[in-house]
Amino acid sequence: MAEPNYMENITGVFGFPVAENPTGVMQNAAFQALGLNWRYLNFEVTAENLGNAVLGMRAMNNFRGVNCTIPHKVAVLQYLDEIAPSAQVIGAVNTVRREGDRLIGENTDGKGFMRALGDDADIDAAGTHAVILGAGGAARAIAVELALAGARQITVVNRSHGRGETLVRLLNEKTPAHAEFVAWAGAYRVPDGVDLLINATSIGLFPNVEDAPDIDFDSITPGMVVCDVIPNPPRTPFLRRAAERGATTLDGLGMLVYQGAIAFKMWTGYEPSIEVMHTALAAEFGG
Numbered sequence: 001m002a003e004p005n006y007m008e009n010i011t012g013v014f015g016f017p018v019a020e021n022p023t024g025v026m027q028n029a030a031f032q033a034l035g036l037n038w039r040y041l042n043f044e045v046t047a048e049n050l051g052n053a054v055l056g057m058r059a060m061n062n063f064r065g066v067n068c069t070i071p072h073k074v075a076v077l078q079y080l081d082e083i084a085p086s087a088q089v090i091g092a093v094n095t096v097r098r099e100g101d102r103l104i105g106e107n108t109d110g111k112g113f114m115r116a117l118g119d120d121a122d123i124d125a126a127g128t129h130a131v132i133l134g135a136g137g138a139a140r141a142i143a144v145e146l147a148l149a150g151a152r153q154i155t156v157v158n159r160s161h162g163r164g165e166t167l168v169r170l171l172n173e174k175t176p177a178h179a180e181f182v183a184w185a186g187a188y189r190v191p192d193g194v195d196l197l198i199n200a201t202s203i204g205l206f207p208n209v210e211d212a213p214d215i216d217f218d219s220i221t222p223g224m225v226v227c228d229v230i231p232n233p234p235r236t237p238f239l240r241r242a243a244e245r246g247a248t249t250l251d252g253l254g255m256l257v258y259q260g261a262i263a264f265k266m267w268t269g270y271e272p273s274i275e276v277m278h279t280a281l282a283a284e285f286g287g
Helices: 023-034 047-059 075-079 085-090 109-121 137-148 161-174 237-244 252-268 274-284
Strands: 009-015 038-044 063-068 095-099 102-106 129-133 153-158 178-183 196-199 225-228 248-250
Touching: 009 023, 023 038, 023 252, 023 274, 047 063, 047 075, 047 095, 047 102, 063 252, 075 102, 085 109, 085 137, 095 252, 109 137, 109 225, 109 248, 109 252, 129 137, 137 153, 137 161, 137 196, 153 161, 161 178, 225 237, 225 252, 237 248, 252 274
Parallel strands: 009 038, 009 063, 129 153, 129 196, 153 178, 196 225, 225 248
Antiparallel strands: 063 095, 095 102
């Protein structure tokens, strides 16, 4: 007879605020599906208490890993033992995994996008020209992973010159890709020859579900793959209008699930069920 074990392994998210973060819905569903004695919890951690929270994580041997969200993705770097190479280039960590007594920082945001691109759209990023709308955290992670995967050219379109030019400089200095910045003023027209168009802004996120990025939708062609990082609602006006133009579309729900699945594997060593995670999250979003 097996010895009873009443100690759960803990994962979760450090952030402020975190009450509306739905990651635990898909992670706990995946734990349950595999019969793992694990639990994912939301931890409300203010900026001034982040160091103490990481120390607490170190002190608890069954605290196996954590996600970091706003405002901790950059600040957490100083408290970790090692930063994975792609996370070093991105300059931000959204996942911390435990390896013995060491805490290692990873960034699964861009990796989740790349897996959705490959598994759901059967697209190889090598040699592509990608246009990324936005220059925030999601844009940064996606741009770096695309560049490291061999994207030929990355165009960053952003209203803030400083943020956009900083991302382009990072890509040109730290990756093999050629990057350029385009100021977003008025409706952006997608140039000929673009393979991937990615909305990495928060435009269209609940509750502003009818909003769409200011682009010339007539410039979208059937050969393009158009992606949105917005998970809720998954079928944004941006994607609907792109589909009307004949483009292949990828929603943000898939990216969110895949990045969570990558973190799950890092923590547990097991491959989770993508279907279980996707179904649980889609149900939460009313899909």
